[in-house]
Amino acid sequence: MANNKTNRCLYRADFKSFIEDNPYSILGRIHNAFHGPALTTTDEAWIGEINLLQKVLLPWKDDEAEIIFEYDIPRLGKRVDIIMLLRGIIFCIEFKVGQKDALQSDVEQVMDYALDLKNFHRYSHDRIIVPILIPTKNKTSSKSFVHSVYNDSIFNPLITGANGLQNLIKNVLQHLGANTPGTIKDWIISPYTPTPTIIEAARSLYENHSVEDITRHEADKVTTDATIAYIYGA
Template sequence: MLNYYFKDSIQAFLTKNTEEIIGEISLANQYDSTLAQNKSWEVQISILRDAFENIEGTIFFEFSIPRMGKRVDVLAIIHGVVFVIKFKVGEHNYNRSNLEQVWDYALDLKNFHEPSHKAFLVPILVATEAKYSSVEILTTSHKDNLSLPIKVNKEEFRTVIGRTIEFFGDAHELHPDHFAKGRYYPTPTIVEAALTLYNSHTVDEITRSDAEAKNLTKTTSTISKIIATAKQEKRKIICFVTGVPGAGKTLVGLKVATSHLDEINGNASVYLSGNGPLVAILQEALARDKIKNEKANGIKLTKGKAKSSVKTFVQNIHHYRDAYLVDPKAPYDHVAIFDEAQRAWSREQTVKFMRQKKRSA
């Protein structure tokens, strides 16, 4: 499996006809493409052709961000600058939800995709039929080589590409193959943010538990000792935590995950669940609490920034699995906590599913 549906040099992209490009994207898509989706790709290709004329670089369609479960509409690497592009074909307005989405793409790349850590990232929302564009290029105050989202219509898109290249100059050159194969690897800054979030003890407040604190402490302490033993003896150990609903299993998992986030000292952990709504609720609740705490300290924090720290240790197991169908290397994490493990497939069923997924890719 590849973590994109289409990749080529921009020069080669410009020479291919639209049907050929859409055909390549559709063949790589594991889901059936709708007529509306194909029409959208057709419009995108036309706009990109005009914007990228006489420009050298690499273009990706539907680029997957490792373990985040998100695909960027179009990602282009030009003179070391990574353009993260979201298209809204036929849209007349720059809706806030669309701006937040392209901003989240850029943040997730910056925080979790190793080749993007030092790259210049420029998120762009293209509302094709909008009456105006905001072509001003503003970087964040964190000196992280990340620009704020740019709002542009189809007429001004080419201008934005040119101005952005001039603004950043020739950035550090990125090899497209290395970028495409980039692994999931949280930045030290985002890990530190996750640790800060945990140290405020907000996890306890969002997880109802009927278990006594003594039992929870004893369980998490025992698991931590087992983790230390596995590390010292270089062994793989599996633990099973059982209990009735409300016993505090989720809370134990979150505490273990957030207690072992120090990758520098050989600890990196993640809480994984196949329960999509649970993952969404945990991420949302923790992000909101993070924003609330920062506001009390006089610091304004966007939800995108807050959620990035939460995503370090709370993730969807399906996205985790898909990432390592692409990446053959061992996962970044040393400790993986699987919620709802009783619903896991047998080895035979898992192998069967993975074979089907590879054939369909």
């Protein structure tokens, strides 16, 4: 298995196929699936990620596990750098190549990806999701594993440099007691549907409102007209 079957990603494979393949062959598959010109810096980032992950994932080479590059998050109009489905856990990984520090905006970015998967990706609804931010030149790694305030089986984002990624994954698996190999069947073709809690919240919010209330603009007409006039005049 080494394809992007549903066009939701640029590349996917089981760990063994990924690790044993030539890095430039993988890069070629990513290019073939990519619509638009790839910049030199993008190529360098992809090949760096491939080389790193082929080494990092060696301890799990024979696991029933999947790696996915550039998975599409349609609601956000973005792609996650890497999704790993390992021992029933979803690792959501975002690289910041050449960066030393973990910026707050980057932490929020990887958390947004994890929240989107949890709340809108059906086959992720009942799974543990571990977002990891990798400023590649960072010298430290997260030591504590804390669930987010949302109480929904999402970890607070973990941070590590490239050199600490393998140990971080090992520590997460140990912390969760995830000892049984196994991927998440058909995860890649999961429909995008909101969780029941989101649907319930929307219903609760509007069940006592008329259609007029729901369609009503929150801004008053004077403010709206002034805004529109300003835009047209810009």
